[in-house]
Amino acid sequence: MSTVIANNLTKKFGPFTATDSITFQVERGEIFGFLGANGAGKTTAIRMLCGLLRPSSGEAQVAGYDVYRQADKIKERIGYMSQKFSLYEDLSIRENIKFYGGIYGLSRPVIKEKTQHIIEELQLENVVDKLVGSLPLGWKQRLAFSVALVHDPEVVFLDEPTGGVDPLTRRQFWEMIYAAAARGTTIFITTHYMDEAEYCNRVSIMVDGKIQALDTPTGLKKSFGVDSMDGVFQILARGTSTKG
Amino acid sequence: MSAIVIDNISKDYAGVSAIKNIAFTVEPGELFGLIGPDGAGKTTLFKILVTLMLPNQGQATILGQDLVKDYRALRKRIGYMPGKFSLYPDLSIEENLNFFASVFGTTLEKNYDLIKDIYQQIEPFKKRRAGQLSGGMKQKLALCCSLIHKPEALFLDEPTTGVDAVSRKEFWEMLAQLQQHGLTILVSTPYMDEADRCDRIALIQEGSIMGVDTPHGIASRFPLPLFAVKSADMYRLLQDLRAAPFAQSCFTFGEYLHLAGIDAQLEPVEISNYLQSHRHQQVDIKPISAGIEDSFMYLMSNKHD
Amino acid sequence: MNRFFVFVRKEFYHILRDRRTLLILFGIPLAQVLLFGFALTNEIKDARIAILDQDKSVYSKEIGNRLLSSGYFKLAGYLQSPKQLEAIFRKGQIKLALVFPPGFSDDWQHGKKTQIQILADASEQNTAIALNGYASAIIQDFAANATGGSRPMSIEIASRMVFNPNLKGAFVFVPGVMAMVLLLVSAMMTSITLAREKETGTMEVLFVSPLNQIQIILGKVIPYLVLSFINGCVILLLGVFVLGMPMAGNLILLLAETLLFIFLSLSIGIFISSITNSQVVAMFMSLMILLMPTIFLSGFIFPIESMPVFLQYFSNIIPAKYFINIVKGIMIKGIGLSYLIRETLILLGMAALFILLSLRNLKTRVS
Numbered sequence A: 001m002s003t004v005i006a007n008n009l010t011k012k013f014g015p016f017t018a019t020d021s022i023t024f025q026v027e028r029g030e031i032f033g034f035l036g037a038n039g040a041g042k043t044t045a046i047r048m049l050c051g052l053l054r055p056s057s058g059e060a061q062v063a064g065y066d067v068y069r070q071a072d073k074i075k076e077r078i079g080y081m082s083q084k085f086s087l088y089e090d091l092s093i094r095e096n097i098k099f100y101g102g103i104y105g106l107s108r109p110v111i112k113e114k115t116q117h118i119i120e121e122l123q124l125e126n127v128v129d130k131l132v133g134s135l136p137l138g139w140k141q142r143l144a145f146s147v148a149l150v151h152d153p154e155v156v157f158l159d160e161p162t163g164g165v166d167p168l169t170r171r172q173f174w175e176m177i178y179a180a181a182a183r184g185t186t187i188f189i190t191t192h193y194m195d196e197a198e199y200c201n202r203v204s205i206m207v208d209g210k211i212q213a214l215d216t217p218t219g220l221k222k223s224f225g226v227d228s229m230d231g232v233f234q235i236l237a238r239g240t241s242t243k244g
Numbered sequence B: 001m002s003a004i005v006i007d008n009i010s011k012d013y014a015g016v017s018a019i020k021n022i023a024f025t026v027e028p029g030e031l032f033g034l035i036g037p038d039g040a041g042k043t044t045l046f047k048i049l050v051t052l053m054l055p056n057q058g059q060a061t062i063l064g065q066d067l068v069k070d071y072r073a074l075r076k077r078i079g080y081m082p083g084k085f086s087l088y089p090d091l092s093i094e095e096n097l098n099f100f101a102s103v104f105g106t107t108l109e110k111n112y113d114l115i116k117d118i119y120q121q122i123e124p125f126k127k128r129r130a131g132q133l134s135g136g137m138k139q140k141l142a143l144c145c146s147l148i149h150k151p152e153a154l155f156l157d158e159p160t161t162g163v164d165a166v167s168r169k170e171f172w173e174m175l176a177q178l179q180q181h182g183l184t185i186l187v188s189t190p191y192m193d194e195a196d197r198c199d200r201i202a203l204i205q206e207g208s209i210m211g212v213d214t215p216h217g218i219a220s221r222f223p224l225p226l227f228a229v230k231s232a233d234m235y236r237l238l239q240d241l242r243a244a245p246f247a248q249s250c251f252t253f254g255e256y257l258h259l260a261g262i263d264a265q266l267e268p269v270e271i272s273n274y275l276q277s278h279r280h281q282q283v284d285i286k287p288i289s290a291g292i293e294d295s296f297m298y299l300m301s302n303k304h305d
Numbered sequence C: 001m002n003r004f005f006v007f008v009r010k011e012f013y014h015i016l017r018d019r020r021t022l023l024i025l026f027g028i029p030l031a032q033v034l035l036f037g038f039a040l041t042n043e044i045k046d047a048r049i050a051i052l053d054q055d056k057s058v059y060s061k062e063i064g065n066r067l068l069s070s071g072y073f074k075l076a077g078y079l080q081s082p083k084q085l086e087a088i089f090r091k092g093q094i095k096l097a098l099v100f101p102p103g104f105s106d107d108w109q110h111g112k113k114t115q116i117q118i119l120a121d122a123s124e125q126n127t128a129i130a131l132n133g134y135a136s137a138i139i140q141d142f143a144a145n146a147t148g149g150s151r152p153m154s155i156e157i158a159s160r161m162v163f164n165p166n167l168k169g170a171f172v173f174v175p176g177v178m179a180m181v182l183l184l185v186s187a188m189m190t191s192i193t194l195a196r197e198k199e200t201g202t203m204e205v206l207f208v209s210p211l212n213q214i215q216i217i218l219g220k221v222i223p224y225l226v227l228s229f230i231n232g233c234v235i236l237l238l239g240v241f242v243l244g245m246p247m248a249g250n251l252i253l254l255l256a257e258t259l260l261f262i263f264l265s266l267s268i269g270i271f272i273s274s275i276t277n278s279q280v281v282a283m284f285m286s287l288m289i290l291l292m293p294t295i296f297l298s299g300f301i302f303p304i305e306s307m308p309v310f311l312q313y314f315s316n317i318i319p320a321k322y323f324i325n326i327v328k329g330i331m332i333k334g335i336g337l338s339y340l341i342r343e344t345l346i347l348l349g350m351a352a353l354f355i356l357l358s359l360r361n362l363k364t365r366v367s
Helices: A042-049 A071-077 A093-103 A108-122 A137-148 A167-182 A194-199 A217-224 A229-242 B042-049 B071-077 B093-103 B112-125 B135-147 B165-179 B192-197 B215-220 B234-243 B268-277 B292-303 C002-017 C019-039 C058-069 C083-090 C104-109 C125-146 C170-200 C202-208 C213-242 C251-274 C279-297 C309-315 C319-333 C337-361
Strands: A004-013 A016-026 A031-036 A057-062 A078-082 A155-159 A186-190 A202-207 A210-215 B004-013 B016-026 B031-035 B057-062 B078-081 B153-157 B184-189 B200-205 B208-213 B226-230 B247-253 B256-261 B284-288 C047-053 C073-078 C096-100 C114-121 C155-162
Touching: A004 A042, A016 A042, A016 A202, A016 A210, A031 A042, A031 A167, A031 A194, A042 A057, A042 A155, A042 A186, A071 A078, A078 A137, A093 A108, A093 A137, A093 C002, A108 A137, A137 A155, A137 A167, A167 A186, A167 A194, A167 B234, A167 B247, A167 B292, A194 A229, A202 A217, A202 A229, A210 A217, A210 A229, A217 A229, A229 B165, B004 B042, B016 B042, B016 B057, B016 B200, B016 B208, B031 B042, B031 B165, B031 B192, B042 B057, B042 B153, B042 B184, B071 B078, B078 B135, B078 C202, B093 B112, B093 B135, B112 B135, B112 B165, B135 B153, B135 B165, B165 B184, B165 B192, B192 B215, B192 B292, B200 B215, B200 B292, B208 B215, B208 B292, B215 B292, B226 B234, B226 B268, B234 B247, B234 B256, B234 B268, B247 B292, B256 B292, B268 B284, C002 C019, C019 C279, C047 C058, C047 C083, C047 C125, C058 C073, C058 C096, C058 C104, C058 C125, C073 C125, C083 C096, C083 C114, C083 C319, C096 C125, C104 C114, C114 C125, C125 C155, C125 C170, C170 C202, C170 C213, C170 C251, C170 C279, C170 C319, C213 C251, C213 C337, C251 C279, C251 C319, C251 C337, C279 C309, C319 C337
Parallel strands: A031 A186, A031 A202, A078 A155, A155 A186, B031 B184, B031 B200, B078 B153, B153 B184, C047 C073, C047 C096, C114 C155
Antiparallel strands: A004 A016, A004 A057, A202 A210, B004 B016, B004 B057, B200 B208, B226 B256, B226 B284, B247 B256, C096 C114
16 A cells, blocks of 8 residues: 555645645655645645644545544654754754654664664764764754654655755765665655755655646656756746745 | 955854855956855855954955955945845835835935846735745845845845745846846855856855866866766666776766766776676666766865865 | 653753753742842831931930831931921931920920921831831830839820822832833833844844944834833823822923933843844843842832842842932922932933943944
């Protein structure tokens, strides 16, 4: 069964329709790019899928659980990371991992093992007891991703996770995403970097609350007759930039 | 005479160096890009150049005037757009513009033709409060506010960060048009692809300049052979290429991987043979010339040697 | 359940690592307990009194000594004539005056009716009532014991409440509340304004513009000045027409001093705003630095003379103390600028100080 299913999912705030009847399915281990301009309805959609916002109508299931009635179960099976969310700056790396492991109900030995694993993978041996606030941005981003995965979620939602980071770190980050996807974690990612859209298995582009395109990057480029995802985006999203 | 001359400027905060020995020039009427990720020192340098902060060392000459001694006069001649757009969210578009105009002793009407092309795009919403505008509109408004007093040099600190791709593109088109009015523009951005839109660029990383040249000049300095490679299984391709004896580096670049060879002798056929032996299907290899991002990463990795 | 405890533990980390939170949690309660326990008291001690002894007998001296050794009173001086009484009360130098009529001891020894007059400064009517009570009790006690109980000799005590014959509470209340409201509202309003500009980032753009710091500060102060002044006038009107406060003195002087106090409050607010980048911190600081000390140490609720000496010195830097004296002086005592010149200059000086400090913090360049 698909890990994320949305069927005519809609959210209205009073007269304003933020998300308008979106429909898609994401398979296990897929890297799914969720693109669109700011205000296109992406954040609202993600919030509904994470169980944070109750939809106005339509259906959605994440990791087999219904977003209306089993939102709390969903939260146990998903991970979340955004550019704004970072780890707690005044806690150390180890304390952050312990904390997030703890609230997801991992036992102490498991947390210990995970901590060891993360430290080795990111080469943080020297700084494991330093406060996260003292780390460079690139390290924080990769660490935040690892922590989002600490409880082995089925789906990870990434909200513009690579903003402002140098190109080298950005790629290292994407390699971590690839590795996670290869292990079977479904990745749901939004980004402003059009080249990152190319790394996705499939991409959807939202405009004014609706999904205007959904296909593989290659398929989209062919449909719109352009040779880059940036070109696809320019064609689709152009109409909205002149509105308020 | 150069419009902006930066001479060995350094700045540190509480003993930690933010920028070190920054030196480059910007010619009049040039669109110059300062390219680098967060934390590289772009904002620190900008704050010094717009006279908000004093450097610890070094000097600079802007529009022929000394940065430190003539700062009062300079403030009337330069325009500044800080990150986050710095507008008054509870004032309307019109009120924001009129405020900044009067602070500089001018009016909207006087300098209208300079901002006309930009302002017309947001004029229908002029009574709307700035806090309720989309990212793209805030960008345009902030740009108008920084131009309202007809500056000779414009300093824009990360004006495209956090804004969607379409607005970003439009913004650079607006900047190109402003150049035609004779404006010298210094822009900072973390987006490598925007570097190609500049006349010349400086790459900055961890407080130092890694290179100053035209975008083409920087890219052409890339010393190794570069190939775009793709196959049916990209993830495995990446790992296999990295392990290859002829590979200096291999990075993801959207649809393709960029493979840099250790020496100039590397030929596509050698790569293709290697990949076949690793059972890759639908292999596609083509030689390419380096882009800014390739160069940036190469310079970054070599800095640490 | 375990995840809950994990969360609690994290919160402990945050708190223990944040000095500001620790200060609030431990520092402030400690200070309050100490203040309330040791320093702030409703009891009156060492109230300044003057004695007009027109009798100059053993008995009048004895009564005077008893009062002075009771701990409630401290001698400000001996007066020579009744004419000095009015002036000394107007100057606010004493809280109580004891007047022995000529021939007091003669009359008393001969069993004739005698009278001692007590005048109390009732512009603080609680203090006046209390002091009057203490003094009366001491005198009556003396009278009862002096005769050894054999022949009751009573001394009649004529009390007069100066400035506030009807002992209206509003007389203390209104000036105190006015000071508090103006200080709090003005200072709080301005304290967040600069911090807000810094938070939205517009501060930088202003700095780079031709506006200089003085223009920026004054530009921020003036609208709040106008609004606070209207506020202050409303309070005055309510005080006079609804609560019955007198208006014995010069209205223009009162309004001018009110303006000065508002200006001082605003400059304190600007100063607070210039030392922090966060609106929330600014607001919190203005509450802590202004509200608490003003309530406790301005003399509004707790008499300053009864506090330990170090707190009395400390109360000298509380602006509200001077303003309250000014308002009471003008409205209740009807005195003019010549009597209030000291307080006025102090307020002016404080305002200038805070403006200068703010200018220093708002350098439009950082080195």
